[in-house]
Amino acid sequence: MGSKWRKMKLALGLNLCVFVPRTLEDSSPLPDCDSTERFSDAALLSPAHWGSSRPSTPTPSSHGLTFSKSGSKFSKQTCSICLTKLKQGGGLAIFTAECSHSFHFHCVVSNVKHGNQICPVCRAQWKEIPVQGPSLDPPPGRASVGPAGWNQNNALMTVVRRLPPPRRDLSRRLIVPLCQxxxxxxxxxxxxxxxxxxCAESSCNKNSADGDSTKIIQMKTYPEISAAPKSKSYDDFTVLVxxxxxxxxRRQNCTGNQATLPQFSRTPRAPVDLVTVLDISGSMAGTKLALLKRAMGFVIQNLSSCDRLSVIAFSSTARRLFPLRRMTDTGRQQALQAVNSLVANGGTNIAEGLRKGAKIMEDRREKNxxxxxxxxxxxxxxxxxxxxGVNQPQPNYQLLLPLSMHAKDESGFQIPVHSFGFGADHDASSMHSISEISGGTFSFIETEAVIQDAFAQCIGGLLSVVVQELQVAIECVHANIHLGSLKAGSYPSRLMVGGRTGFIDVGDLYADEERDFLVSVNVPVEPSGNSTPLLRVRCVYRDPITKQTTTLESDEVRIERPDMGGEPGVISVEVDRQCNRLQAAEAMAQARIAAEQGDLAGAVAILEKCRMVLSQTVSAKSHDRLCVxxxxxxxxxxxxxxxxxxYEASGRAYILSGLSSHSWQRATARGDSTDSSSLVQSYQTPSMLEMLTRSQATFLSSPAAQRLVQPLLSCGSQPKPR
Structure with a gap:
């Protein structure tokens, strides 16, 4: 009886999850069959579903996960851990698990080493697991390293030991893997x-970094009006920087490889050290974890060999899956295997995950x-x-997080944390607080299906940094002029004693990114001159590729001073537009405070009043895109x-993601899409849009992903109120 059930399971492959009757050979019950776990996580990570994935990375059969007879064929011919073909001979041993699915032996050993004791294909709990024996020299003429890069010895590839029952630590609410x-x-x-x-992934890019570094930043200034009568003075005159x-x-890939998707632009850029801190608590089980793995697969495939990645998985505790590793072909395979080994379980310890992520950054010997x-x-x-803990239920991450995550760290070492909260149950306030402290952004993902798009937009920016350590200095020119305020959102700013000079610390800029800062000054009466000099702006920044520091100065900001009977100049639409943006952000912050105090009607009234005020402005009447x-x-x-x-389910998170976007002037994911409004698009850069387009095209091209996500799109997520 048992052998017949084994044959049936093998024949079914990836098609469905079945309940197997207990036999004398199987004394322990199988885990419950969850419909969301019927799909192979390894197949979801497979580059075969991604259109024009990197051609240098070994990929499985192009048929991939089809949930038909081809799925069984895929399972038989492909190792679902490393996604390469199963082939007898050549120094590679094959391990067939008790559930009848086969893998490379060294892949299974690695999976077990990461704490995974579940079949990646059918999700059956293994009672017997392989272990790696002591290392011996390989036979002459045989390779000692498999395709995924792990040392192996073929003479000792048949070691299997009985797995003891898992030990449950009730105090930590986590099943502790014994083989970790x-x-x-x-x-x-x-x-x-x-x-x-x-990072220049094509030989035709070798000279593309040449050029004048002073052209990396363009700087313009706009006074709120171009002219003011000589007799008129201003206490709060605005200048836009x-x-x-x-x-x-941009250089096209000159390898001659033509893919179905548009080729992502190959351009010299600064390499990235990226640490992903991923929640694998019990609430992530099922579709969420499968889609998270696929999103991480997209990130892994789009990092270059000069980029390094490490992954932290946290639930009740946190563990590092692998150290900072370059995403070469071997590095990508190892990263895919580690991500595929994740199993949802336990509670949620965000602070512990962040501490471990920061430790990786702090302890590394070299830095990208x-x-x-x-x-x-x-x-x-x-x-x-x-x-x-009673009077203050929200964690104080300002005190809990390492200093290296604080945006105002005096050492100058700062690690921005880009946080992503999704679903109705995440702690939007804490996630937003973490990003604000560190200088990162907070994104709200309402539907699990757009996790990959949200990640793609984020790394599209990170992989295009062209300016670092940018600082803006504003100096008064006229002897009787003083700075009143610097409106810079969340960017640290300060006025020096006397009010004659101010500084804004901007940090990194992505390619094509824009920043707008409003400076308030007083303008005195001008009895004699025909113009009044106001300010001079200076930018100091570092080129991340050449490491050179550059200083760029603007011309003097001046306004004309006509005779006593003259009329004020035309109001600048550019200044008016940015004033509206700051006014809207302030209204959002006030509405959020009212909503948290339980006054939803008052919060709605604040937003309505702001809409009425904005509709009467010059830029709104000219149908300015930002104002719309x-x-x-x-x-x-x-x-x-x-x-x-x-409000609890989506309103709070939506407002916080909007505040994060406005305060840093950087694109965030909001609601159920990364491009649900033209405002989001106004902060997106071409690099973000290009990576987002790649993500959407590859996701839609995968039949497996479509079948997995369709139930979510039809009935799995809560619709927005209208």
């Missing part, structure tokens, strides 16, 4: 950078030019408490405050 390898005390085992200081980073030097952490969670932090988008965004927030339930 201990982590080092210091994470200084990062892979060496070698001589790669520039506009900065725009140059576009990357760009460093960042991506945090994703769908739940409340169930382990982190602060203060009394601001009105649409404020209206959306009003609708998400229709009731307490709606």
């Amino acid at each position: 390898a201990p982590e080092p005390g210091v994470f200084d085992d990062d892979e060496s950078l070698g001589n790669q200081t520039i 506009h900065l725009k980073a140059a576009a990357s030097v 030019a760009v460093s960042s952490i991506i945090l994703l969670s769908d739940g409340q932090d169930t382990y982190t408490v602060s203060g009394s 988008a601001l009105d649409a965004e404020l209206k959306e927030m009003q609708e998400r405050m229709a009731s307490r339930h709606v």
Whole structure:
């Protein structure tokens, strides 16, 4: 009887999950069959579903996961861990598990080493697992390293031991894997950078970094009016400082490889050290974890060999899956295997995951030019408490997080954390707080199906940094002029004693990114001159590729001073537009405070009043695109405050993601899409849009992903109130 059931399971392959009757050979029950776990996570990660994935990476059969007879064929011919073909001979041993699915032996050993004791294909719990024996020299003429890069010895590839029952630690609410390898005390085992200081993946890019570095930033200034009568003075006169980073030097891939998708532009750029901190608590089980793995697969495939990646998985505790490793072909395969080994279980300890992620950045021996952490969670932090724990239920991450994550760290070492909260149960306030402290952005993912798009938009920016350590200095020129305020959102700013000079610390800029800052000054009466000099702006920044520091100065900002009977100049649409943006952001912040105090009607009234005021401005009357988008965004927030339930489920997170986007002037994912409004698009850069387009095209091209996500799109997510 048992052998017949084994044959049936093998024949079914990936098609469905079946309940197997208990026999004398099988004394333990199989895990429950969840319809969301019927799909192979390894197949979801497969580059075969991604259109024009990197041609240098080994890929499985192009038929991939089809949920028919081809799925069984895929399972038989392909190792579902490393996604390469199963082939007898050639020094590679094949391990057939008790559930009848076959894998490379060294892949299974690696999977088990990461704590996974579940079949990646059918999700059956293994009672017997393979272990790697002591290392011996390989036979002459045989390779000792498999395609995934792990040492192996074919003479000892048949070692199998009985797995003891899992030990449950009730105090930590986590099933502790007995075979998990201990982590080092210091994470200084990062892979060496070698001589790669520039990411240029095509030989035709070797000279593309040449050019005048002073053209990396364009700077413009706009006074609120171009002329003021000599007899008129102003206590609060506004000057707009506009900065725009140059576009990357774009070169087409000259390998001659033509793919179905548009080729992603090959351009010299600064390499990235990226640490992803991923929530694998029990609430992530099923479709969420499968789609998260696919999103991580997209990230892994789009990093270059000069980029390094490490992954932290956290639930009740946190563990590092692998050290900072270059995403070469071997590195990508190893990263895919580690991500595929993840199993959802336990509680949610966000702070512990972040501490471990920061430790990786702090302990590394070498550093790439760009460093960042991506945090994703769908739940409340169930382990982190602060203060009394009763009067202050929200964790104080300002005190809990390492100094290296603080945006105002005096050492100058800062790790921005781009946080992603999705679903109705995540702690939007804490996630937003983490991103604000560190200088990162907070994104709200309402539907699990867009996790990959949200990640794609984020890394599209990180892989295009052209300016670092940017600081803007504003100096008064006229002897009687003093600075009143610097409106810079979340960017640190300060006025020096006397009010004659001010500074704004901007940090990194992506290619084509823009920043707008409003400076308030007083303008005195001008009895004699025909013009009044106001300000001079200076930018100091570092080129992440050449490491050179450059200073760029603007011309003097002046306004004309006509005779006593003259009329004021025309109001600048550019200044008026940015004033509207700041006014809308202030209204969002006030509405959020009112909503948190339980006054939803008052919050809606604040937003409505702001919409009325903005509609009467010069830029709104000229149908300015930003003003139209601001009105649409404020209206959306009003609708998400229709009731307490709606606000708790999506309104709070939507407002916080909007505040994050405005305060950093950087694109965030909001609601159920990354491009649901023209306002989001106004902050997106071409690099973000290009990576987002790639993500959407590859996702839609995968039949497996379509079948997996279709139930979510039809009935799995809560619709927005209208």
